[in-house]
Amino acid sequence: MEKKENKRVVVLYKSFYGSTKQYAEWIVEETDGDCFELDKIKAEELQKYDVIVFGGGLYAAGINGMKTFQEIYDQIKEKRIIICAVGLSPVVEKVIHEVMEANVTAEMKGKVNFFLLRGAYDHQKQKFIHKMMMKALAAKIKSKKEEDRTEEDRGILECIQHPVNFMNKESIRPILDSIH
Ligand SMILES: Cc1cc2nc3c(=O)[nH]c(=O)nc-3n(C[C@H](O)[C@H](O)[C@H](O)COP(=O)(O)O)c2cc1C
Incomplete structure (x- = not known):
């Protein structure tokens, strides 16, 4: 550059x-x-x-x-x-x-x-408080019907399963x- x-x-x-x-x-x-x-x-x-x-x-x-x-x-x-x-x-x-x-x-x-x-x-590397916050968010998303979930909702559920890196x-x- x-x-x-x-x-x-x-x-x-x-x-x-x-x-x-x-x-x-x-x-x-x-x-x-x-x-x-x-x-x-x-x-x-x-x-x-x-x-x-x-x-x-x-x-x-x-x-x-x-x-x-x-x-x-x-x-x-x-x-x-x-x-x-x-x-x-x-x-x-x-x-x-x-x-x-x-x-x-x-x-x-x-x-x-x-x-x-x-x-x-990377969910495994998060501090306890951040893991809890993400899990609470995931629970809220999971309570929505599949068809009502946004692209961002799906991204959050996905990143709890697998590390993501967009750097x-x-x-x-x-x-x-x-x-x-
Ligand atoms: C509890 C929690 C809440 C988050 N909330 C958001 C959010 O509202 N919007 C977003 O784009 N990313 C969110 N993220 C993802 C972080 O912004 C992302 O992991 C970022 O790369 C962290 O930057 P840092 O490592 O410099 O702190 C959240 C992550 C955690 C753990």
């Missing part, structure tokens, strides 16, 4: 199982930026950057770390801000819109760029293109 080196880029991430971390590292690789776990950085340390990318995994429709990011947002809002959510849902307009509406605050709207990336899921470095290209 062609590198974009003119802007100073920092990528902040919050990741439970490594999908968001991997995307963060790919973005850093292509921008020669810096990378930090969201919880390990203070807003003052972000002042030297031109572009701030924040990525978090999707958990029950919420972006992991979004609350912390909102807390620092006020001190970095004059910068170029890119928010990425990493989840299992297919990257289609409807889902992008739903995730954005649920997570990007009214103040951020129009100021930040939002992207959805596809991650991975794809090429999918960061629109993010890199937005860092000009």
